[in-house]
Amino acid sequence: MKTKNINTVRIETWNDLQNELFENSWNSELGRFRSKLAFRGLSDSEYPLETTLSRLSGNYAVLEKHLLRNFKKYAHRKVVEKDSLWHWLSVAKHYGLPTRILDWTYSPFVAMHFATANIDHFDKDGLIWAVNYVKTHQLLPDKLRRQLDEEGANVFTVEMLAESVKSFNELAALSDENIVIFFEPPSIDDRIVNQFAFFSIMNDSEKLLNEWLNKHPELWKKVIIPAKLKWEIRDKLDQANITERVLFPGLDGLSLWLKRQYSPKSELL
DSSP: OOEEOSSEEEOOSHHHHHHHHTTTOEETTTTEEOOOEEEEEESSTTOOOOOTTGGGOSSHHHHHHHHHHHHHHHSOGGGOSSOSHHHHHHHHHHTTOOOSOEEEESOHHHHHHHHHSOGGGTTSOEEEEEEEHHHHHTTSOHHHHHHHHHHTOSSEEHHHHHHHOOSHHHHHTTOSSOOEEEEEOOOOSHHHHHTTEEEEEESOTTSOHHHHHHTOGGGEEEEEEOGGGHHHHHHHHHHTTOSHHHHSTTHHHHHHHHHHHTSOGGGTO
């Protein structure tokens, strides 16, 4: 039987997982099932919501501007559609530059994939974060909330943010409080499209999102996936074609998929 407290659910079956991730997805205004949750799957339930920038350790916040400035200097200008902070951040994140951005997906199944893709962690419980990005945006400064309202949108695009925030300094100056912005990157390639991906960013690069969320328990929940259930979830996702071959189009994704497919289960227990 699954166990549940205010914000954390430990599921026990595949059906439990579906029920939790699709819970409250009915939108009465639209008359459709349209979830307002952002999902992020992690292979180890102990992992924090840590950015690639913060993983640099040390005085990483000071390095952020230098990293992006040099990325822009050496990257070909054709890699971005527009010379804005948000276009450059999206491209830099996509190609592996440490940034304060976190990856999310609209798809519960893509989040399940990332929670179960690393077979070296099949002895550890996995985790899926679910954060209500609509309610999160209700906490934004008036300037940004008005922009969403005027567009009739729930999530920002890079073009919208480029109109309002043109630098890291302007991002920091948006509010004296910590804020979280969800935005959709440009469709740089099929990987972003197939993963149904979008990003979150905080105005303070030194803050971790899970620390901020702990102060706003009404915005999120965590779904714990027991280690013993990972193989069943993984096999069912593979049968549903939610695999590296689809989510990472190209030979690298194909190789990752084949490596996992042909790894003997007995050696991984």
